[in-house]
Amino acid sequence: MKRILIVDGGPRRAMNTSALCDAFDEGARSASPEIGTARVRLYDLPPWKGCMSCLACKLRGRETGECALRDGLSDALRAANEADGIAVASPVYFGEWTAMTRAFLERLVFPWLHYTDFSVAAPKKKALAWIYSMNATAEHFAQFRRNIAMLEGALARGTGDADPAIVAAFTTAQTKDYSRYAMDGLDPAAHLAWREAHWEEDLAKARAAGRATAEKALAGV
Template identity: 40%
Template sequence: MRALGINGSPRREWNTATLLRSALEGAESVGAQTELVHLYDLDYRGCTSCFTCKRKGNSCNGLCAMRDDLREVLEAVLATDVLILGSPIYFGDVTGETRSFLERLLFPNISYDEFGRSDFPRQVSCGLIFTMNCPAQYVKDVGYDVLFENYVRLMGILKGPCELLTSHETWQFSDYSVMNAAMFDVEAKARRRAEQFPVDCQRAFEMGARLAKEQS
């Protein structure tokens, strides 16, 4: 059984990647083979509306026809049992690279013959991990609840269950004292980093284990 982690943060060792690693460790704890891909290592674009995947008689089988670095990753998604996708929230959405990845993954699998039908050839359980500055209690006020629900709904195209984990008020810089970032309460951020982030990592671990267990 396979679990694939996709890091949509440009940072390989920060909040999103750390939570993804915890989720993959959880999946490993119940026997999954795991892999972590960093999208920002790859050279690719979002969907270019070539519509090869919508042509009559095409042989895409759910795989985007564009040939670039993302192709191998999309093939890996088609072969995995669990997909855990992580992204920081940038200007109220996932990062551009995460969005481009999703366009390329999902568009070839939605039917234009029948509204709402997915032609994804397998069933993949999904976990979404979103990290952000925004405190959890503001999620509704800033409309992130709608955003999150939309991504959970979209991942339904992969035909499996989808769990969402959010991590808030993340520690953004290694040294706040050298940054123009006076609006942050650094002590509160540091406390959050020390006390809440390990809890979030544990939640990620448990999510990874749960998703992998359901598939085994």
């Protein structure tokens, strides 16, 4: 059995990012009965913190590649380290990941980083996928990718997956009822029309990415 962990770094249930995670999950499971998936919702975990810079993961001779801090994130980190594939999902907040996604990645990746030779290695190689949703259009996506390039690159090096699947949903509907909120500058009609035209396509891309990631996990990265 190969295990794929889907880490949902968005706060909202049943909205854009979580729906893309559902589709990714469905696609991954469709690849083979030998694929098992699990979901972690970072905002629903018991209290946890970002990296505390305790340097326990850098103690000479005790570099396990896993965060030593014990809190509400520990089980998720263990699952991520043991997984054969990992998908990290986040809405874009102020041109970056959500704070919780960022904090999760700090805790996951800092123990993978060796300050001796600056190599990055997860305890186990794995297939990697990214799932993003945002108000912005495809033209703004490149800027977002530049903002997150350091950690995105570290994940690719650490997992050994140099060509991760990337699902990006643009011009998302931030609410189903724009009339309730003062958000007119966003051009709600355009967002709703975009969703009508593109949302099924976005879900299909997430399903395809899930399947591709699972197939990669089965083949071994």
